[in-house]
Amino acid sequence: MKTPSNSIKRRFALKFLRTLVRIRKSTHQPSPSQSSTWEIRRRAQRIKLAAYSSMARTVGSKRAWSRALTMKLRAAMGNRPWSMIKQESKKMTRRKLIAKRKRHMEKDLNSGVQELRRLVPGGQWMDPLSLMQETAHFLRCLETQVRVMRSIVAEGEGFPC
Amino acid sequence: MSSRRSRSMQSGSSRITEDQITDLVSKLQRLIPEFRNRRSDKVSASKVLQETCNYIRSLQREVGDLSERLSELLGSLETDSDQASIIRSLLM
Numbered sequence: 001m002k003t004p005s006n007s008i009k010r011r012f013a014l015k016f017l018r019t020l021v022r023i024r025k026s027t028h029q030p031s032p033s034q035s036s037t038w039e040i041r042r043r044a045q046r047i048k049l050a051a052y053s054s055m056a057r058t059v060g061s062k063r064a065w066s067r068a069l070t071m072k073l074r075a076a077m078g079n080r081p082w083s084m085i086k087q088e089s090k091k092m093t094r095r096k097l098i099a100k101r102k103r104h105m106e107k108d109l110n111s112g113v114q115e116l117r118r119l120v121p122g123g124q125w126m127d128p129l130s131l132m133q134e135t136a137h138f139l140r141c142l143e144t145q146v147r148v149m150r151s152i153v154a155e156g157e158g159f160p161c
Numbered sequence: 162m163s164s165r166r167s168r169s170m171q172s173g174s175s176r177i178t179e180d181q182i183t184d185l186v187s188k189l190q191r192l193i194p195e196f197r198n199r200r201s202d203k204v205s206a207s208k209v210l211q212e213t214c215n216y217i218r219s220l221q222r223e224v225g226d227l228s229e230r231l232s233e234l235l236g237s238l239e240t241d242s243d244q245a246s247i248i249r250s251l252l253m
Contacts, residue, residue: 020231020235023235024235024238027235027236028235028238039236040229040232040233040236041229041232043232043235043236044225044228044229044231044232045228047228047231047232047235048224048225048228051224051227051228052224111207111211112206112207112209112210112211112213112214113210115210115211115214116210116213116214116217119214119217119218119221120217128182129181129182129185132182132185132186132188132189133185135189135213135217136185136188136189136192138217139189139192139213139216139217139220140192142217142220142221142224143220145224146220146223146224146227149224149227149228149231150227152231153227153230153231153234156230156231156234156238157230157234
């Protein structure tokens with residue numbers, strides 16, 4: 001089972017920082033007055049999406065979860081990739097049927113697996129084996145993402161204005 | 162938990178055994194901080210999955226919280242301050 005390496009951490013950090021700079025440029029108030037709570041919350045939402053999108057782009061199309069997350073984020077950010085979603089769902093129809101049948105058999109692990117399918121991007125359409133593999137990789141990347149964000153915040157908060 | 166009868170999930174081309182899933186679940190177990198200390202295999206598969214879900218959710222919550230703090234930091238950043246130069250140097 002492949003696990004993310006340090007290069008993923010570096011590449012994610014770079015992408016994320018670049019996006020942060022971009023977000024700051026587009027939201028920075030020239031006046032010395034503090035941003036309003038609403039502005040802070042709205043920017044936080046953009047930052048959150050930027051974090052997930054940076055990680056998804058770092059992983060690229062190599063994993064099913066990153067492909068699913070990329071599509072989900074594009075929809076969330078207002079692009080209209082309806083054609084892409086339709087294409088993807090055609091591929092998924094047979095897989096969905098197989099997945100549905102298998103779900104009926106996941107009696108004992110049921111609640112855990114069902115919940116996991118909701119949490120892991122693209123999990124709805126994966127067979128149990130792939131779901132486990134994707135979960136492991138997704139989890140490691142999510143941890144990396146959190147670690148990088150923590151250190152950026154620590155750097156920023158460590159310097160009083 | 163369940164009975165120990167062996168179960169194979171057959172559907173079309175692929176065939177998944179309970180052993181394969183158990184194996185992957187134990188691999189997952191090693192990734193969860195909750196279970197990393199426990200060397201035993203006594204943790205049930207459903208418990209591992211449950212904890213995995215909890216762990217993912219807590220990480221996602223933390224991403225939200227860290228995003229809020231980053232947003233506040235970006236708001237308070239002066240143009241030519243130390244923080245800005247740190248970010249610039251990190252990008253070099």
